[in-house]
Amino acid sequence: MNGNDDRAETDGGTAEGSARTEGGPSRFAPADRVESVPPSxxxxxxxxxxxxxxxxxxxxxxxxxxAPWAARSAAIDSLERGRTSYTANRGMLDLREAIAGRVTRYGQSYDPDTEILVTTGASEAVDLAFRAFVNPGDTVALPTPTYVSYEPGVRFAGGEPLPVHTHHEDDWALTPEALLEAGADEADVLVLCYPNNPTGATMDADEMDAVADFCREHDLLVIADEIYAALTYEGDHQSVATRPGMRERTVVINGFSKAYAMTGLRLGYAMGPETAIDAMTKVHQYAMLSAPTTAQHAALSAIERCDxxxxxxxxxxxxxxxxxxxxxxxxxxxxxxxxxxxxxxxxxxxxxxxxxxxxxxxxxxxxxxxxxxxxxxxxxxxxxxxxxxxxxxxxxxxxxxxxxxxxxx
Structure with missing residues (x-):
């Protein structure tokens, strides 16, 4: 029996009866886009x-x-010094500067003033990207198997997920052929997660070049979740944003949960063109205002002292x-x-x-x-x-x- 049936049969469907059922208020029926998403x-x-x-x-x-002691110590010190106020919406400037310096190891270059946003975990950054760039009805291509949050995030933003199948037999490689077969040439956005959760797959330089070519040819925006970049074991981490013509169409997401073992401190970041970060910041400042201050101090120390x-x-x-x-x-x-x-x-x-x-x-x-x-x-x-x-x-x-x-x- 669905929620509407419950309301219809309570007190004859009167206005007073519709506000309550035996189990409590029933007016809070989930929105369709929420109801359609299963639990994790x-x-x-x-x-x-x-x-x-x-x-x-x-x-x-x-x-x-x-989490490394230097990061924990910095968090403790920030509390003892009473640093418990909001930071700037985009995060502490010295942290953004440290992030900008850190990601040069992946060939990435971003202006800490205008092109970096500190978020409440990489998960918030992913959600911000969906809400900022996915219009109702837009198609978002998701290589599958895929991390559990992407499809719900797309649906919450009003978009339509498009699965792009990768396969065990070829080490879960994402190829232009797989993208074309799935119809991703007609999509609006492509989500990349490499190194990948759940498969552990990575992309080599040639594979990334080919996917970048596909994105340019078919005018796809890219959300690149690179939270596991530092946990690459074979070869160097490859970022799609470093390919010709891709920086201006890519938002890169990373954070401190995995490489620094700081999951509970909930700190991530997004990097991209100024217009992209402006749009994400607009959503962020209303939904979150700023990332946790204590965690930002810990993250700054982690970058500076915990390699x-x-x-x-x-x-x-x-x-x-x-x-x-x-x-x-x-x-x-x-x-x-x-x-x-x-x-x-x-x-x-x-x-x-x-x-x-x-x-x-x-x-x-x-x-x-x-x-x-x-x-x-x-x-x-x-x-x-x-x-x-x-x-x-x-x-x-x-x-x-x-x-x-x-x-x-």
Missing amino acids: GIREFFEVAENRDDVISLGVGEPDFT DEVERMRREYDRRRRYVVSRLRELGIDVAEPGGAFYAFPRVADVAPDGDARAFATELLEAEGVAAVPGTAFGAGGEGHIRISYATGLDDLKEAMARLERFLS
Whole structure:
């Protein structure tokens, strides 16, 4: 029975009756664009895992490291000094200047005065980009499997998501052929997430050049989520914004959650042409006003003083990556080599009942207490796969692989 039926049958459908039902007020029926979006496939699955004490979680993309002490110390110091007021809408200027200096390592160059916006996590930056540049009815191309927030964000902005399928067999490569086959030549916006969540795929220089050519030819705006840029293991991180003719049509998003293990401090940033950042700032100043001040002080110190710790974490993730991929292959599970982030996306269809990855993940959790995310949480392109996060200790990873081996046998 839907919400409208509830209202119609309460007190004969009178105005007074329509304001209440047995379960409480019913006037707050979700807007259609909200009602059409399902709950997060990640969180929904892990609510089950939370009720067990013996679970090894390989699901949520949260570093198991603590934020570097220099960043935490700067946050504490800012509080002790009473720095608890708003900052400028765009964020502290010295932080924006530090960000501008940091991203030169990726070949990116942005004016901290006009082309950088500090946000409440990279997630806010993604949402701002959708709300600032997607008109009702616009088509937004999303390579799939895709991060769980993109499709809902597009729908909340009134846009229409367009899945662009990538495939396990070619290491989840995004190609102009795949874009054309999906109809992305008629799209308005393309979202890129490389290194990729959930597959761990990266793009090499030639692959990025080809996608950039497609975007210029078909006049696509690009939202480039590069939150895992610092966690690249094979080759250099490639940014679409550095390609000829792409800077003026690209918003680059990054942040401090993953590389600096600062997830709870909620700090990200967006970079792009002045007109793009102006539009995003307009939404940001009404929705958020400014990013958390304490987190901005921590982030400034992180950029200035924590390179060694970031590299230490990157090396440890790389060690875990190689271990997980090796063990999965030993167990006869096919997995494409992840080149970045901290995820593997193995194909379990060959060993799952009826090829059902969700059933596989559910039974693995129930039987062995190992929690992984069914690939369908990341769209239809994830069918037959599960996502494994290796952002957890090596001892836990070894135990999880032992339990998986037992489960398979």
